[in-house]
Amino acid sequence: MSDPVLKEADSLENSARIQVNPPVFFISAGLILLFAIMGAVFAAPAAVIFSRVQAFIVADFGWFYVAAVTGFLVFVVYLMFSAHGDVKLGPDESEPDYSYISWFAMLFSAGMGIGLVFFGVAEPIQHYAAPPIGEGGTFEAARQAMVLTFLHWGLHAWAIYIVVGLALAYFSFRRGLPLALRSPLYPLIGRRIYGPIGHAVDIFAVIGTMFGVATSLGLGVLQVNAGFDYLFGIPVSVNTQLLLIAAITAIATMSVFLGLDRGVKRLSELNIILAVTLLCFVMFVGPTIFLLDAYLQNIGAYLDSLVQRTFRLYAYEPNPWLGDWTLFYWGWWIAWSPFVGMFIARISRGRTIREFISGVLLVPVLFSFLWMTVFGNTAIALDMNGVAPIAETALTNLPVALFETLAALPLTTVTSFIATLLVITFFVTSADSGALVMDTITSGAAENPPVWQRIFWAVCAGAIAGVLLLAGGLQALQTAAIASALPFAVIMIFICFGLLRALQMEKEGSTIDFSSAETAATDPVLSWQQRLASLIQHFSADQIASFIDTTARPAVEAVAGQMRQSGFSPEITEGADRLDLRIPHGERGEFYYTIRSRSFLSPSFRWLERPRPTDGEQRHFRAMAHSSEGDQPHDVSGFTQDQIINDLLNRYARFRHARRLT
Secondary structure, rough: OOOHHHHHHHHHOOOOOOOOOOOHHHHHHHHHHHHHHHHHHHHHHHHHHHHHHHHHHHHHHHHHHHHHHHHHHHHHHHHHHHHHHHHHHOOOOOOOOOOOOOHHHHHHHHHHHHHHHHHHHHHHHHHHOOOOOOOOOOOHHHHHHHHHHHHHHHHHHHHHHHHHHHHHHHHHHHHOOOOOOHHHHHHHHHHHOOOOHHHHHHHHHHHHHHHHHHHHHHHHHHHHHHHHHHHHHHOOHHHHHHHHHHHHHHHHHHHHHHOHHHHHHHHHHHHHHHHHHHHHHHHHOOOOOHHHHHHHHHHHHHHHHHHHHHHOOOOOOOOHHHHHHHHHHHHHHHHHHHHHHHHHHHHOOOOHHHHHHHHHHHHHHHHHHHHHHHHHHHHHHHHHOOOOHHHHHHHHOOOHHHHHHHHHHOOOOHHHHHHHHHHHHHHHHHHHHHHHHHHHHOOOOOOOHOOOHHHHHHHHHHHHHHHHHHHHOOHHHHHHHHHHHHHHHHHHHHHHHHHHHHHHHHHHOOOOOOOOOOOOOOOOOOOOHHHHHHOOEEOOOHHHHHHHHHHHHHHHHHHHHHHHHHHOOOEEEEEOOEEEEEOOOHHHHHEEEEEEEEEOOOOOOOOOOOOOHHHHHOOEEEEEEEEOOOOOOOOOOOHHHHHHHHHHHHHHHHHHHHHHOE
């Protein structure tokens, strides 16, 4: 009998018009479009509302943001040093998809964006000119400016991304659940992640991502407008910014249409080249030795004051600085976490939890600190030495501060053009990549949704950025980031509990219960001869390869053929030493069953022997099976075809029950 859920998924896959998870897509799109229309029609009242919302959140929920973000950092540090750190993000025998160099390079690119270009000069010089407490323009203000900047771009930011990315990678690659924000809640609410609660989680993730992306795009347009004014005399105005949003969104739409390889990939490569070029130029043309000294000293000062700065809410010195800066950043990072988290999860399969956390905390943070030191300390040094009034400019026109800094260095026109081009390319890649993530969430992680859906989300991001600029400029962008992140911050707390619960269950030797009494999988019944042979017989690589080819493959093909007759679409892939069966189920995820040859060191029964060189190791081989249902690899060497079929179907029964397909 065919599966109605799969039939619905297949009909969507075959449709060129739409492929979505209806509750998530239509509710998210409806709320976002309603916000865009109301903000455009009632821009002035919206500005007043934004101001009041930000004041309310800062006054009543500032403590919550600080406590939550601090908790995320403590949580990931605990996981890194605990016994859970040895757990792999995938089956125990899985290997990383990327080498360390490639992985670090992609983490490096994940740490870059419009925010670094916009705030590289603007934030340090702003804190230097107008610190939250004390007199501006002093040596002490300069030191504290870099500490405050590092606080906002350091460990806390990437701990937020790690929580989401680690949970997605663990539950998808190790537990076989869909790569979706709802999956980490499975240990807490079970199969209800596929119902209204799961839909609500995805909706909040889409809305948070939308406003996080829109905030970045709004900041980018402010920077591009300042650059065009400096280079070409184009006036800084809301109308100019709206035209720029429309033009750059059109470029982003073209990038979406071209696809990942020809669009985002090439633009990302261009981003890295431009960013590194600009960074190296400022470092070596500016006060190089001072910048290198400052880089190390800034890191030390940041670590020295980390605890104090983390918990400082200015309860005894109330001022708007906390909401304008720290809470804005915490909200912005939380809103961005589904996007960045999904990216770093996708590239981290096969890593251990310890590798994942240490790598994500190390590479992007150190690069961000280097960027902020080079641009921020250069601007502060130029201002303190009287070369350029950059601090005065930052107080009146924040986006222009970068160009004031570049104007004090050689090749001003060239570097200003590169900076403007860099922001534009970041704008395009942010809109495109953000659209990809929102489309992934709203389509139920479909493999090939129609391109118009990504175009829709890219256009929406540009529209929301335009509405926010109309309704209050920078303050509206800050409010959008802070407010949209509030519900998702609560969800992230539950994600932490879900991940910790799953890891504790794994440590105790149990797994997430995907089965019930009616559908519980049982091991195939083996004869005593088979059990004894499995214990004492050693197989060569050729024998296991022959077993996979002559016994396992016909068994898997028999199951796949029967399923095709019932309307399913199983896929079988073969490698030199493995056999994979994958059965897609639309938004419910994908079941896979793998049999691969795995080598083991042959035991020796001599009382004492010298260590053998690795080249001369005696090894034997086994056929190890593993499925998407979180079970550990198990030995199927010597199974008959019927026993392999029963083993496969037992695992598949768990999958169907867990996703309410039975």
